[in-house]
Amino acid sequence: MKFLLKVFRNVLGAIIAFISWLIPVSKVKRGEFEQKEVDKQTVNIELYQFFGCPFCIKTRRKIRRLNLKIVTRDAQNRQSAYRAELFKETGKTQVPCLKxxxxxxxxxxxxxxxxxxxLTKRFG
Ligand SMILES: N[C@@H](CCC(=O)N[C@@H](CS)C(=O)NCC(=O)O)C(=O)O
Structure with a gap:
């Protein structure tokens, strides 16, 4: 039963992620210099997330809209070192989490x- 629920959740998440990918996002446009400055800052930001989590999808859409190059880290896989790090640092495995x-x-x-x-205050 637990296994079936997990499969259902993952399939549903993948469908939501796919729909979100289909819906276009109007990206913030910056000049070349300004974008380079923003890119320099986002090197120091990472998003810990699950691929199909609706909260993560919403956050990723915002990141796309703000035209930010933020690395995503998979915290879903139980063996993931990022999941272990997230738990060690926050005491939770809750996502999304911005480092x-x-x-x-x-x-x-x-x-x-x-x-x-x-993100909106800093880069919007
Ligand atoms: N209030 C949180 C809810 C986030 C949430 O429920 N995330 C789920 C995944 S969709 C999660 O982290 N579940 C795993 C856990 O809590 O350990 C938010 O708005 O970010």
Whole structure:
């Protein structure tokens, strides 16, 4: 039963991800210099996520809309080192989670709404 639920959730997630991919996103346009500056900053940001999670899909759409090159890290696979890292640092395996590296300091940001507000304020 647990296995069937997991399969159902993954299939549903893949369908939502596919629909989201089909729906075009109007991307923020920047000049070449400005985009390079933004790209330099986003090197220090990573999104810990599950492929088919609706909250992650919403966050990824926002990232696409804001035209940001943010690396995604798979935290779904139980063997994933990123999942283990997420749990070690936040005490949870909740996604999406934004890892923001600022020099020696690393901030872990949970909650879709908080992540979206942060990215919009910083790059919108
Ligand atoms: N309130 C959270 C909910 C996120 C959420 O429920 N994520 C699910 C995946 S869709 C999750 O992380 N489940 C695994 C866990 O909580 O350990 C948000 O808005 O980001």
């Amino acid at each position: 923001i590296i600022n020099g020696d300091k690393v901030e872990w940001m949970l909650e879709t709404s908080e992540i979206i507000v942060y």
